[in-house]
Amino acid sequence: MYFITGNKGKFEEVKSILGNVEQLEMDLPEIQSIDAHDIIKAKLLEAKKHGKGEYIVEDTSLYMDCLNGLPGPLIKWFLKTIGNEGLYKIADKMGDYGAEARTIVGYSSGEEIRFFEGSVKGKITEPRGTGFGWDPIFRPEGFEKTFGEMTKEEKNGISMRRKALNKLKEFIG
Amino acid sequence: MYFITGNKGKFEEVKSILGNVEQLEMDLPEIQSIDAHDIIKAKLLEAKKHGKGEYIVEDTSLYMDCLNGLPGPLIKWFLKTIGNEGLYKIADKMGDYGAEARTIVGYSSGEEIRFFEGSVKGKITEPRGTGFGWDPIFRPEGFEKTFGEMTKEEKNGISMRRKALNKLKEFIG
Numbered sequence: 001m002y003f004i005t006g007n008k009g010k011f012e013e014v015k016s017i018l019g020n021v022e023q024l025e026m027d028l029p030e031i032q033s034i035d036a037h038d039i040i041k042a043k044l045l046e047a048k049k050h051g052k053g054e055y056i057v058e059d060t061s062l063y064m065d066c067l068n069g070l071p072g073p074l075i076k077w078f079l080k081t082i083g084n085e086g087l088y089k090i091a092d093k094m095g096d097y098g099a100e101a102r103t104i105v106g107y108s109s110g111e112e113i114r115f116f117e118g119s120v121k122g123k124i125t126e127p128r129g130t131g132f133g134w135d136p137i138f139r140p141e142g143f144e145k146t147f148g149e150m151t152k153e154e155k156n157g158i159s160m161r162r163k164a165l166n167k168l169k170e171f172i173g
Numbered sequence: 174m175y176f177i178t179g180n181k182g183k184f185e186e187v188k189s190i191l192g193n194v195e196q197l198e199m200d201l202p203e204i205q206s207i208d209a210h211d212i213i214k215a216k217l218l219e220a221k222k223h224g225k226g227e228y229i230v231e232d233t234s235l236y237m238d239c240l241n242g243l244p245g246p247l248i249k250w251f252l253k254t255i256g257n258e259g260l261y262k263i264a265d266k267m268g269d270y271g272a273e274a275r276t277i278v279g280y281s282s283g284e285e286i287r288f289f290e291g292s293v294k295g296k297i298t299e300p301r302g303t304g305f306g307w308d309p310i311f312r313p314e315g316f317e318k319t320f321g322e323m324t325k326e327e328k329n330g331i332s333m334r335r336k337a338l339n340k341l342k343e344f345i346g
Contacts, residue, residue: 081242
């Protein structure tokens with residue numbers, strides 16, 4: 001079973017949950033979509049061209065209520081242009097801080113692709129702390145800290161990725 | 174010479190300027206980027222796999238000052254989620270209505286790809302009129318009407334696409 005990612009941290013989390021999995025670095029094209037399912041599906045179909053096997057691809061993105069779900073999988077382009085400061089400014093000006101951190105995991109073992117989802121609701125805040133990507137502006141519901149202010153252990157404890165992977169683990173059995 | 178598009182209106186405009194050009198409908202994957210050059214380049218490389226020839230691909234997008242250049246080539250996803258109303262609301266809440274309508278034309282005749290650009294500055298307004306995509310919220314500088322309120326002739330008269338195509342025409346000679 002291969003988890004396709006260039007991100008060592010993500011791989012470690014996946015391995016800690018699924019156990020029997022190997023990291024596979026593969027430069028897969030990312031199609032344009034706001035539906036993570038489409039992006040993952042395209043990647044899995046491309047990955048399968050390289051050989052038979054079980055492949056896992058995931059997408060973890062930030063969905064803002066005031067933007068009707070944007071940026072979603074387009075988050076990296078928002079970070080490149082307006083950054084966390086800009087994302088916070090939009091939520092603040094729009095007067096709606098609601099957001100969701102959502103992981104979609106796609107699993108392909110042959111013909112079929114199955115998807116598993118995990119999400120965490122929260123609020124967009126002024127950037128606080130460090131961490132990856134939009135971590136500093138996302139404060140999960142029921143917590144005072146943003147993802148950017150949490151330790152790796154704290155963050156993994158409420159991880160949307162873990163929720164999605166647990167569902168995949170149950171499916172694989 | 175082939176202009177790759179599924180849009181008859183765009184093709185008519187291109188033909189009226191370049192003359193000797195045929196429409197080619199080809200379902201090319203659109204990679205994720207905020208740089209239209211990257212998207213066009215990927216399409217031209219894909220198109221060339223189908224046979225030798227001269228290919229033209231264009232991208233016309235809306236770049237908003239208050240979003241530091243977004244949505245750019247990601248405009249279609251903004252329209253799908255928040256629509257013209259949402260784009261106007263962002264500009265209004267941010268207090269910055271500046272925008273640019275920009276066409277990038279990519280031309281490939283063999284190994285090399287050349288790019289030609291045309292742009293029109295303007296303002297984001299409340300949606301007025303009809304027309305394609307973001308036409309109703311873009312009012313070009315020096316005009317009272319939005320693109321959505323203009324006739325085809327009025328719009329073509331100040332077209333960023335025409336500006337880019339004229340440069341290509343000059344290059345081809």
